[in-house]
Amino acid sequence: xxxxxxxxxxxxxxxxxxxxxxxxxxxxxxxxxxxxxxxxxxxxxxxxxxxxxxxxxxxxxxxxxxxxxxxxxxxxxxxxxxxxxxxxxxxxxxxxxxxxxxxxxxxxx
Amino acid sequence: xxxxxxxxxxxxxxxxxxxxxxxxxxxxxxxxxxxxxxxxxxxxxxxxxxxxxxxxxxxxxxxxxxxxxxxxxxxxxxxxxxxxxxxxxxxxxxxxxxxxxxxxxxxxxxxxxxxxxxxxxxxxxxxxxxxxxxxxxxxxxxxxxxxxxxxxxxxxxxxxxxxxxxxxxxxxxxxxxxxxxxxxxxxxxxxxxxxxxxxxxxxxxxxxxxxxxxxxxxxxxxxxxxxxxxxxxxxxxxxxxxxxxxxxxxxxxxxxxxxxxxxxxxxxxxxxxxxxxxxxxxxxxxxxxxxxxxxxxxxxxxxxxxxxxxxxxxxxxxxxxxxxxxxxxxxxxxxxxxxxxxxxxxxxxxxxxxxxxxxxxxxxxxxxxxxxxxxxxxxxxxxxxxxxxxxxxxxxxxxxxxxxxxxxxxxxxxxxxxxxxxxxxxxxxxxxxxxxxxxxxxxxxxxxxxxxxxxxxxxxxxxxxxxxxxxxxxxxxxxxxxxxxxxxxxxxxxxxxxxxxxxxxxxxxxxxxxxxxxxxxxxxxxxxxxxxxxxxxxxxxxxxxxxxxxxxxxxxxxxxxxxxxxxxxxxxxxxxxx
Numbered sequence: 001x002x003x004x005x006x007x008x009x010x011x012x013x014x015x016x017x018x019x020x021x022x023x024x025x026x027x028x029x030x031x032x033x034x035x036x037x038x039x040x041x042x043x044x045x046x047x048x049x050x051x052x053x054x055x056x057x058x059x060x061x062x063x064x065x066x067x068x069x070x071x072x073x074x075x076x077x078x079x080x081x082x083x084x085x086x087x088x089x090x091x092x093x094x095x096x097x098x099x100x101x102x103x104x105x106x107x108x109x
Numbered sequence: 110x111x112x113x114x115x116x117x118x119x120x121x122x123x124x125x126x127x128x129x130x131x132x133x134x135x136x137x138x139x140x141x142x143x144x145x146x147x148x149x150x151x152x153x154x155x156x157x158x159x160x161x162x163x164x165x166x167x168x169x170x171x172x173x174x175x176x177x178x179x180x181x182x183x184x185x186x187x188x189x190x191x192x193x194x195x196x197x198x199x200x201x202x203x204x205x206x207x208x209x210x211x212x213x214x215x216x217x218x219x220x221x222x223x224x225x226x227x228x229x230x231x232x233x234x235x236x237x238x239x240x241x242x243x244x245x246x247x248x249x250x251x252x253x254x255x256x257x258x259x260x261x262x263x264x265x266x267x268x269x270x271x272x273x274x275x276x277x278x279x280x281x282x283x284x285x286x287x288x289x290x291x292x293x294x295x296x297x298x299x300x301x302x303x304x305x306x307x308x309x310x311x312x313x314x315x316x317x318x319x320x321x322x323x324x325x326x327x328x329x330x331x332x333x334x335x336x337x338x339x340x341x342x343x344x345x346x347x348x349x350x351x352x353x354x355x356x357x358x359x360x361x362x363x364x365x366x367x368x369x370x371x372x373x374x375x376x377x378x379x380x381x382x383x384x385x386x387x388x389x390x391x392x393x394x395x396x397x398x399x400x401x402x403x404x405x406x407x408x409x410x411x412x413x414x415x416x417x418x419x420x421x422x423x424x425x426x427x428x429x430x431x432x433x434x435x436x437x438x439x440x441x442x443x444x445x446x447x448x449x450x451x452x453x454x455x456x457x458x459x460x461x462x463x464x465x466x467x468x469x470x471x472x473x474x475x476x477x478x479x480x481x482x483x484x485x486x487x488x489x490x491x492x493x494x495x496x497x498x499x500x501x502x503x504x505x506x507x508x509x510x511x512x513x514x515x516x517x518x519x520x521x522x523x524x525x526x527x528x529x530x531x532x533x534x535x536x537x538x539x540x541x542x543x544x545x546x547x548x549x550x551x552x553x554x555x556x557x558x559x560x561x562x563x564x565x566x567x568x569x570x571x572x573x574x575x576x577x578x579x580x581x582x583x584x585x586x587x588x589x590x591x592x593x594x595x596x597x598x599x600x601x602x603x604x605x606x607x608x609x610x611x612x613x614x615x616x617x618x619x620x621x622x623x624x625x626x627x628x629x630x631x632x633x634x635x636x637x638x639x640x641x642x643x644x645x646x647x648x649x650x651x652x653x654x655x656x657x658x659x660x661x662x663x664x665x666x667x668x669x670x671x672x673x674x675x676x677x678x679x680x681x682x683x684x685x686x687x
Contacts, residue, residue: 011292014239015227026232052291073419080416086236086256089292101294103415 001071003032004093007109008064009048011087012038019085020064029078032067039063048090051099111279114243115144118274121250123150124284127178129169129548131162135182136222137209140274154577157569159186161541163193167202168542171528172503173549174329176203176257183209184222188229192535195233197264199532200350201327203257204264212272226268235263240273243280255288260295261414262327296413299430304438306426307409312449314383316458317343323350324388324412325432331524333436334387340443342452344462346374348389349516350531357520367395368669369513372469372679373462379676381406388412388432391421401675411435469681471517479635484660487511487586490638491518494584497642502554503546507539507563510592513665515558537566544570547579561587561615571625574652582645583654585618588661596664622654633658
């Protein structure tokens, strides 16, 4: 069990954060720390815009950082569960990224 | 054309092709109900309790494959719907639930009949929406139906504050053609390398089992599964949720697997060298102790949901995508390598399975022994129902021993005919879900196999059946106690029967049914069974409630030994273990 960092890019909509936090409790995972901000500098996220063929507007999307202490297998399960949340655009751990539901074997966020 | 929020909502549902909406009115939903009153395309079914509405919509969805639609008011209307939403969520059933909400300016003030429905339902929905302005209603309805019916299906809640359905404020209405949700992209087609790896494993297997679950039904992949089996001639087992996807009377059918699965199905899984999991999720009622599950098997897992694969049992090969598309791809690729299929190689495996079946398989001919010297066996009652309905009925069930007996002894040859709450195990599901099925298929025989415990959890819906003239046939497997709980108490608590008996408080079910205008039949002896069931099924225009008194001491077997058992560890009878 080691502490790991998850990064999410998600729609900045009412209730979206509650879905992520609720999922951790519902599935029996623990959150060590959590940080959320609306994204203002889109430069690091241009690849998402290219992928989705859209242009983010200021205030539309948030970046979420969560630290959690779990083993490998559970980490994969957490990533997959978060990826299922409808408002999550991308989620990444150190090794992989789900971008709009498609798995990439690198941390893109 | 400009219309009001309430009409936008109802017109959107009509645009989605909704035939029936199951619901119950109340303050926050009154504008919406007024809109329902003013149209003729869609019929509202007034239930007697909101739980009944969700189960009825669920039954409709399971039988037809189309989403079930529910409308309830705020507060208690919404919370009463929760059990039914959770039931649909656990079994991945498409459903759209519209809940009224207090007026926007009252939200958060503990207003009359206010509940945070989005918060309360969050863990048991695929997604939920709060309507923020009238202009967004049509788009939200479009997205809700898209989410409910695509990918891994599930229930979606739309919470609508009352002021946003105000008939006096008018807006443009154009129903969108597509739902564009930029962050939602469920997998559709499998990748070629996954398919070819799966086929490599299939072609080298000597002791294979196909293990198909509810996902195969929701993906409408029964034909593709049967094609796969025609190519390979592999043994097939179905989960409780998957019954009917492969014919229950099919040559290679092992029966259901798991907690109350057949001896041969559980033994085949335990000893397999290849398990082909199709739209099934290895839940705890299937695996028993996961560490001891199928120790020699390689696992191929077909699923539309990434998070289901390797959640409990590590998959060696994962094929992501709609099960229907994945099976089509597998079948096509297998056909191109047809000369590599070696049926001889698996014939010793078929022989082994035949031996298991002969040794401890279920006795499907109990119904032939109808002596009045012993009480009615619940298994024999189900067998008679199967015989008299010629195996063609839709069968809904509740939860408990009768559910397991129905799953074991009613053989479903087609998918979507067996309607039960597998994941959540919701008592009270049987009768209202049968209403949804009967509305969808008025010409078909719809049977509810229930118990005297479960039926009393939603018995108020007998009134709904009377109002809408739904001639369902209810078979109440009456053992005078909460049978499955009693069985566990017999087996694990030295027979201390804590709170499982109603003493003398059971109603006269025949009289109760008659008081709603239905027909009641009481059966207490084996010699009355065949005739009584036939008589009930012959009545085409009335609901018939058949109260069948069965042996109160009967247990369901086989039963997996838990905790710490594997799939080969089963109770086969009272005191008899593998």
